[in-house]
């Protein structure tokens with residue numbers, strides 16, 4: 001693709017509005033399906049919409065799949081990317097490389113035809129949707145025909161041969177969480193995970209269990225201890241206890257602490273997909289402990305002012321979704337833990353999920 005614009009490694013040449021910002025901050029991107037010299041153009045097969053974003057879209061659509069479809073199409077048509085203005089979050093895509101820009105061809109390890117998952121948010125990925133083929137309301141997966149552009153700085157992962165795409169996509173979406181837990185927790189410590197039976201929550205519990213060892217303690221919190229995910233955590237020993245609790249209800253959480261976390265947590269990991277859980281996370285953490293806010297529903301002001309208001313001296317970490325080697329490590333975790341693999345295959349494997357066909361095209 002020839003262009004009069006100066007090409008930028010960070011993709012600012014794709015910004016249409018407002019000018020002078022990077023793609024993540026921009027309101028609208030140019031999603032023209034052709035690769036500039038420093039870009040990789042992909043045919044997209046599926047989107048994995050960020051859980052907080054998808055939940056918000058489904059609620060705003062009253063759970064109606066046709067309205068979800070219309071919402072996603074309108075959002076991407078307007079912005080040239082899947083960037084939910086309410087949650088500020090996006091997701092990721094899986095697809096096949098169609099074209100590699102001339103300046104990248106020699107140094108990229110990719111070739112046209114390779115299948116990859118983007119490890120960069122859809123909030124900054126130029127995206128065009130030609131048709132939505134299926135939507136799975138249970139997992140936030142949307143199968144589409146369309147194109148996306150990766151910038152030269154954008155990380156990606158080759159899809160593994162030994163795991164179904166849908167399972168790999170589910171794991172790769174949240175691979176940053178277990179990677180950070182591995183860094184933050186120390187042997188013998190206590191780790192609390194809110195939203196423990198979701199994708200990132202389960203992987204965080206598994207990472208925490210491995211890191212704190214038998215002398216440490218891992219406690220999961222979630223609304224329902226009877227979900228398949230909660231049962232997996234308890235039965236496989238990834239948590240010492242799973243506590244039924246609504247993380248938005250700070251008094252309910254406080255009532256559980258004497259039994260569930262008598263000395264509070266050294267590290268608290270927030271993996272919920274709803275807003276309003278900052279104070280619960282802070283209050284269940286020891287002074288000088290760490291709260292890792294992986295959730296995209298986290299409010300910086302609620303966390304900062306909330307901790308100050310209750311005089312809690314905790315370190316709070318924003319959930320960077322990227323960590324070196326996070327993708328390969330997360331996929332390997334699945335291979336190393338057969339019960340975990342069985343759970344992900346049952347919940348996210350394409351043959352296992354109930355999908356809703358959507359026939360209409362744009």
Ligand code: NAP
Nearest residue numbers: 051052195197198199200246247271272273295296319321
């Ligand atoms: P998920 O699989 O949908 O899991 C969300 C979990 O939160 C579920 O277990 C859910 O339980 C639980 N939950 C919902 N309401 C709750 C409440 N009131 N109290 C306690 N738990 C509650 O989501 P995910 O894909 O793991 O993502 C989790 C969060 O990480 C989301 O906010 C997502 O946006 C964010 N995320 C961040 C990054 C990053 O780079 N930082 C990347 C990907 C995702 P039920 O199923 O019973 O409702």
